[in-house]
Amino acid sequence: MATPPTPSVTSTPGYGISVGGKIYVWSEALDEQSLARKQLRRVARDSVNGAALVLAAICLLWFGWSAYLSQAATIWSAMWRPSAVGLSFSLMLLFGAFVFERMCEVARRRYRIPERARGAELPEIVAPVPEGERSNVGDLYQGEAIRAVEEAYALAARFGHSAVHPLHLFITSLSHGDVPVVFGRLGIRFDDVREPLNRRLLTLPVGDVPSVSPESEQVLLASFVNAYARHRSAVSVIEVFYEAYQQDAFIRELFYDLKVDEARIANVVEWIRISDTLRERYDLFRRAAAFKPTGPMNRAMTAVQTPSLDAVGEDLTTAAVAGRLPPLIGREREMEELFRVIEAGGKSIVLVGPEGAGKTAIVSGIAEQMVRESVPKVLEDKRLVSIVLPALMGGVNPSEAQARLLAALSDVAKARNVVLVIQNIEQMTEDLAQILTDVLSRRITFVIATTTPEAYVNVVEHSILSRVLERVNVPEPDIATAIHVVESKVGGIEYEQNVIFTYDAVERSVTLSDRYIHASYLPKKAIEICREAALVASKARGANALVGGEDVERVLMDKTGIPMTQVTTDERQKLLALEERIHGRVIGQDEAVKAVSSALRRARAELRAENRPIATFLFLGPSGVGKTALAKAVAASYFGGENAMLRFDMSEYQDQASVYRLIGAPGGEAGLLTEAIRRNPFALILLDEFEKAHPNILNLFLQVFDEGRLTDSSGRTVDFTNAIIIVTSNAGTAYIQDATKAGVPTDQMKTHLLEEELRGIYRPELLNRFDGVIVFRPLTEDEVQQIAYLMVAQVAERLETKGIKFRATDEAVQALAKKGYDPKFGARPLRRIIQEEVDNAIATALLEGRVDRRDTVVLHPDGQIEIEKAEAL
Amino acid sequence: MIMRLILTELVGGFLALPVWWYTRGLSIMSDWVRRTIREASEMFALGVWVRNLFVPMYGETEWSGKIISFGVRIAMIFVRGVAVAFWTVLALGAFAAYLVSLPLAVIGALYHGTGLLFF
Numbered sequence: 001m002a003t004p005p006t007p008s009v010t011s012t013p014g015y016g017i018s019v020g021g022k023i024y025v026w027s028e029a030l031d032e033q034s035l036a037r038k039q040l041r042r043v044a045r046d047s048v049n050g051a052a053l054v055l056a057a058i059c060l061l062w063f064g065w066s067a068y069l070s071q072a073a074t075i076w077s078a079m080w081r082p083s084a085v086g087l088s089f090s091l092m093l094l095f096g097a098f099v100f101e102r103m104c105e106v107a108r109r110r111y112r113i114p115e116r117a118r119g120a121e122l123p124e125i126v127a128p129v130p131e132g133e134r135s136n137v138g139d140l141y142q143g144e145a146i147r148a149v150e151e152a153y154a155l156a157a158r159f160g161h162s163a164v165h166p167l168h169l170f171i172t173s174l175s176h177g178d179v180p181v182v183f184g185r186l187g188i189r190f191d192d193v194r195e196p197l198n199r200r201l202l203t204l205p206v207g208d209v210p211s212v213s214p215e216s217e218q219v220l221l222a223s224f225v226n227a228y229a230r231h232r233s234a235v236s237v238i239e240v241f242y243e244a245y246q247q248d249a250f251i252r253e254l255f256y257d258l259k260v261d262e263a264r265i266a267n268v269v270e271w272i273r274i275s276d277t278l279r280e281r282y283d284l285f286r287r288a289a290a291f292k293p294t295g296p297m298n299r300a301m302t303a304v305q306t307p308s309l310d311a312v313g314e315d316l317t318t319a320a321v322a323g324r325l326p327p328l329i330g331r332e333r334e335m336e337e338l339f340r341v342i343e344a345g346g347k348s349i350v351l352v353g354p355e356g357a358g359k360t361a362i363v364s365g366i367a368e369q370m371v372r373e374s375v376p377k378v379l380e381d382k383r384l385v386s387i388v389l390p391a392l393m394g395g396v397n398p399s400e401a402q403a404r405l406l407a408a409l410s411d412v413a414k415a416r417n418v419v420l421v422i423q424n425i426e427q428m429t430e431d432l433a434q435i436l437t438d439v440l441s442r443r444i445t446f447v448i449a450t451t452t453p454e455a456y457v458n459v460v461e462h463s464i465l466s467r468v469l470e471r472v473n474v475p476e477p478d479i480a481t482a483i484h485v486v487e488s489k490v491g492g493i494e495y496e497q498n499v500i501f502t503y504d505a506v507e508r509s510v511t512l513s514d515r516y517i518h519a520s521y522l523p524k525k526a527i528e529i530c531r532e533a534a535l536v537a538s539k540a541r542g543a544n545a546l547v548g549g550e551d552v553e554r555v556l557m558d559k560t561g562i563p564m565t566q567v568t569t570d571e572r573q574k575l576l577a578l579e580e581r582i583h584g585r586v587i588g589q590d591e592a593v594k595a596v597s598s599a600l601r602r603a604r605a606e607l608r609a610e611n612r613p614i615a616t617f618l619f620l621g622p623s624g625v626g627k628t629a630l631a632k633a634v635a636a637s638y639f640g641g642e643n644a645m646l647r648f649d650m651s652e653y654q655d656q657a658s659v660y661r662l663i664g665a666p667g668g669e670a671g672l673l674t675e676a677i678r679r680n681p682f683a684l685i686l687l688d689e690f691e692k693a694h695p696n697i698l699n700l701f702l703q704v705f706d707e708g709r710l711t712d713s714s715g716r717t718v719d720f721t722n723a724i725i726i727v728t729s730n731a732g733t734a735y736i737q738d739a740t741k742a743g744v745p746t747d748q749m750k751t752h753l754l755e756e757e758l759r760g761i762y763r764p765e766l767l768n769r770f771d772g773v774i775v776f777r778p779l780t781e782d783e784v785q786q787i788a789y790l791m792v793a794q795v796a797e798r799l800e801t802k803g804i805k806f807r808a809t810d811e812a813v814q815a816l817a818k819k820g821y822d823p824k825f826g827a828r829p830l831r832r833i834i835q836e837e838v839d840n841a842i843a844t845a846l847l848e849g850r851v852d853r854r855d856t857v858v859l860h861p862d863g864q865i866e867i868e869k870a871e872a873l
Numbered sequence: 874m875i876m877r878l879i880l881t882e883l884v885g886g887f888l889a890l891p892v893w894w895y896t897r898g899l900s901i902m903s904d905w906v907r908r909t910i911r912e913a914s915e916m917f918a919l920g921v922w923v924r925n926l927f928v929p930m931y932g933e934t935e936w937s938g939k940i941i942s943f944g945v946r947i948a949m950i951f952v953r954g955v956a957v958a959f960w961t962v963l964a965l966g967a968f969a970a971y972l973v974s975l976p977l978a979v980i981g982a983l984y985h986g987t988g989l990l991f992f
Contacts, residue, residue: 044878048886079981082988090981097975098886101893104901291915304931381921 016129028138162207177237328365353474356524621776624826732757837863
C-alpha cells in the first residue's frame with residue numbers, strides 16, 4: 001500500500017485504484033449538508049414511488065370494479081367511448097409504467113463490482129490518483145455499508161474530531177450486517193471492547209468539520225479491493241470492518257489482548273463469506289438443477305435403461321440434483337488438473353489421497369459441476385454413477401461378481417451417457433480389474449477412481465489398472481483450508497444439534513486433531529471432533545449451547561487421554577511442586593528428579609518441540625537405586641497412574657526377529673510397542689536394560705527419538721510425540737560404584753561414562769538423541785534408611801484397610817535398612833527383608849487371631865512385633 | 874423543502890418517463906425477451922434434439938430403430954419447436970404490448986378523462 005501523500009486530512013480523493021481501465025476513488029460526500037440532502041432525496045424518492053404504487057393499485061381496483069359493474073360484452077366497446085372503465089384502465093397502465101420505470105432504476109442504481117478474471121492480479125491502491133475516467137467506490141457499497149460510513153462521519157462530528165479515522169469506521173461497522181456474528185463466533189462481547197474504544201476516541205485530535213483521513217480513504221478503497229478479490233458484487237460492512245481492523249494498530253492490539261490475532265479474524269470473516277457463498281451457490285445450483293434429468297435417461301434420449309448398473313451403483317448426479325451431496329470447498333488445483341486430464345484424452349483418473357482428506361468431496365464436486373453443466377464437453381449431459389464394490393462383490397463367488405461387473409459395464413456401453421466412479425479401487429480383485437481395464441482401454445467410458453497412497457503403492461501401481469489410470473494427488477489440506485472446510489460443515493452440525501460454534505472450537509478441532517490424532521486425516525478428523533463436541537455440549541447445556549474450544553479439548557482428551565485443557569491453578573501448583581511430589585516416592589537422585597520434572601513442566605507449558613517425544617532420558621546406574629521407582633513416580637504423578645507406564649524388558653528382545661514383536665509382523669499380529677502406543681499415546685515408556693536389545697531395535701528407536709513416530713508392520717504411523725521415553729541401563733555400573741567411592745563429581749563421571757564406558761555399547765548418534773543422560777549414584781546409608789521408612793509406611797497403609805494400626809520404632813527401621821542394603825543391588829533386597837521380617841510376623845499374628853481391629857502393631861528390631869490392644873468399645 | 878423535492882421527483886419522473894421508456898426501458902425489455910426465449914429453448918432442449926437428430930434413441934442401433942428414432946426425433950423437434958415458438962410469441966407479444974402501452978395509456982387517460990369531464 002502506498003504512503004499517504006500528505007499528513008493532513010483530505011477532502012478530495014488522494015488515492016485511486018485502477019480496475020478494467022477505470023479509476024476507482026472514494027468521492028462520496030459525507031458532510032452534514034450532503035448527508036441531509038441525500039436523506040431528503042431518499043425520502044422524496046421513496047414517497048413518490050410509494051404514492052405511484054398506491055395509485056396504480058387503486059386504479060387496478062377501480063378498473064376491476066368498473067368492469068364488474070359493466071357487462072362483460074360491453075367492456076371492449078366501453079374502451080372506445082369516454083368511460084370509467086377506459087379511464088381506470090389507462091391510469092392503471094400509466095401509473096404501472098411509472099412504477100416499472102422507478103423499480104428498474106432502483107435496480108440499475110445497484111452497481112456491481114467488475115468481475116475479476118480467474119488468477120488476475122489484485123489492483124494496488126496508489127497515490128496520487130491516476131488519470132482516467134473516475135468512478136465513485138461509494139456507489140459499489142451496499143446500503144448498510146454506506147450507512148456505517150455515514151454513521152462514522154456523524155460519530156466523528158459528534159466528538160468534534162478533525163477527521164474520520166479507521167477507528168470511527170470500525171466502531172460504526174460493529175452494529176451492522178454480519179459483524180455482530182463475527183463477535184459471536186470469536187466468543188467475545190461488545191462490552192469487552194467498548195471501554196477501550198471509548199477511551200481511544202477521546203484521544204483523537206479535534207478540529208472543525210471532519211473530513212475523511214487518508215487512512216480511512218485507504219480503508220474504504222481496500223474494502224473494495226477485498227470484495228473484488230472474492231468476486232463479490234458489492235462491498236459489505238464486513239469488508240469495512242476487516243480493513244479498518246487491519247489499518248489501525250490500536251484495534252489490532254485490543255484484539256490481541258482478547259486473544260484474537262489477525263489469522264483468527266481473517267478466518268472468521270472467511271467463515272461468514274463461506275456461508276454467503278454457499279447460499280449463493282445453492283441458489284444458482286437449484287436453478288441449473290431444474291434442467292438436469294434425474295433418471296438414467298439423458299436429455300438427448302440416446303441412453304437406455306441400465307438395470308444391471310443400477311443394481312450395483314449409486315447415481316451421484318441424481319443425488320446432487322436432490323441436494324444430498326456435500327459442497328466442495330477449495331481444491332481448485334485438483335479440479336483443474338482433473339478436468340485437464342479428462343479434456344486431454346478422456347483418460348481415466350485415480351484420485352490418490354489419505355482417508356478423510358476429501359476425495360469423496362471432490363467426486364461430489366464433479367457431480368455438482370455436471371449438474372450445472374460447467375464441465376468439459378466430454379462430461380456434458382452425462383450421469384456420474386458410483387459402483388459400490390461391496391454391492392458388486394458381496395454374497396457371490398468371484399465368477400458371479402465378474403458376471404455382475406460385465407453386465408453393469410455392458411449397460412454403460414449401451415447407455416453411452418455414464419461416467420463411472422469407483423471408490424477404493426484397490427478392493428477390486430485382479431479378475432475384476434482385468435475386465436475393467438479392458439473396457440477402459442477400449443475407451444467405452446471412463447472412470448474416476450479413488451484410493452489411498454499406501455494402497456496405490458502396494459496394489460494399484462502393480463496391478464493392470466495402472467495402465468489405464470492417471471494419478472491425481474489429493475493431499476491432506478493445510479490448516480487454513482481445513483479450517484475453511486470445517487467452517488463450511490459446521491452450519492449443518494449446528495442445525496442438527498441446535499448449538500452454536502465459536503471460532504475457537506473450529507480452530508482447535510483442526511489444530512489439536514492435527515497435532516494429537518495421527519491415525520486419520522484432516523479435515524475429516526476435525527469434523528468428527530466437532531460433531532462429538534456439539535453432541536456433548538447440547539446434552540450438557542441444552543438447546544442453543546455455545547460450543548467452545550474447551551468442549552473440543554475435552555472430547556480430544558477423552559479420545560487420546562492427553563491433557564490439553566488450560567493449566568488450572570490446582571495443576572499449576574502441582575507442576576511447580578513436582579519435585580516434592582516425586583520425592584515422596586523416590587529418595588535422593590535429585591538430579592534425575594529435577595531433569596524429569598523440568599521436562600514435564602516444559603511439555604505442559606507447550607514449550608517443547610512438537611515433533612519429538614515429550615522427553616527421552618537415559619538412566620544409568622547400579623540396580624536398586626531408584627531408576628524404575630522414578631519412572632513409576634512420574635507415571636503416577638503426571639500420567640495419572642502407574643498403569644500408564646509401558647514397561648519393556650529389553651533383555652527379551654535380543655534376536656533380530658524380536659523387531660517384529662515390537663512393531664508387528666507383516667500380515668501377522670500387531671506389535672507390542674506400536675499397538676500399546678496407538679491405543680494409549682499419552683504414556684511413559686520404560687525400556688529396561690536397553691543395551692541388551694538387538695542393534696536393529698536400537699536403530700528403530702533412533703527414529704522414534706528423532707521424529708517421534710514409527711511405522712508399524714501394517715503401514716500405520718504410530719505417534720510417540722506424547723510419550724516420555726525412559727531408557728535404563730546398567731552399563732558402566734562398576735565404574736559408577738568405584739567413582740562414587742572415590743568421590744568423583746557427577747559431571748566428570750558422566751563425561752567418562754559417555755566417552756569411555758558406553759562407547760562400545762551404544763552408538764554415538766543414539767546417545768546424542770537423549771534429552772538427558774542421568775547418572776544414578778549408589779544410595780547412601782542415610783538414603784536407604786529413608787527408603788526403609790517409606791516401605792514401612794506402605795505396610796502401615798496396607799494394614800489400615802483392615803482397621804489395624806502399625807508403627808515401627810526407629811531402631812527397627814534402622815535395623816531393616818542395615819540388613820536390606822547391599823552395595824551391589826542397592827535398596828532392592830530391602831523389600832525382601834521387609835517381606836520376610838515384617839509381613840511374615842504380622843501374617844502369623846493375624847492367623848493366630850492375636851490382632852483385632854483397632855489394635856496397634858508395633859515393630860521392634862529383628863522382626864519382633866508387639867500388639868497394643870485397643871480399648872473395648 | 875421536502876415538498877419541493879417530492880414535486881421535482883414526481884414531475885421530473887413523469888416527464889422523463891417517455892424518454893426512458895424508449896431508451897433504457899426498451900433495452901431492459903429486449904434483454905428480457907432474449908432471456909425468456911433462451912430459457913424456453915433450454916427448457917425444451919431443442920438444441921440437444923437437433924444435434925442428435927441422426928443419433929438413435931434408447932441405444933437402438935438396428936436400421937429399424939434408427940428409422941423410428943429419426944421419425945420420433947423429427948416429431949419431437951416439431952412439438953418442442955412449437956412449444957418454444959409459443960413462448961417466443963408470448964414474449965414478443967409482451968414486447969409489442971410494451972411498445973404501445975405508454976402512448977396508449979396517455980392517449981386513453983386524456984380521451985376518457987376529458988370525455989368524462991366535459992361530455
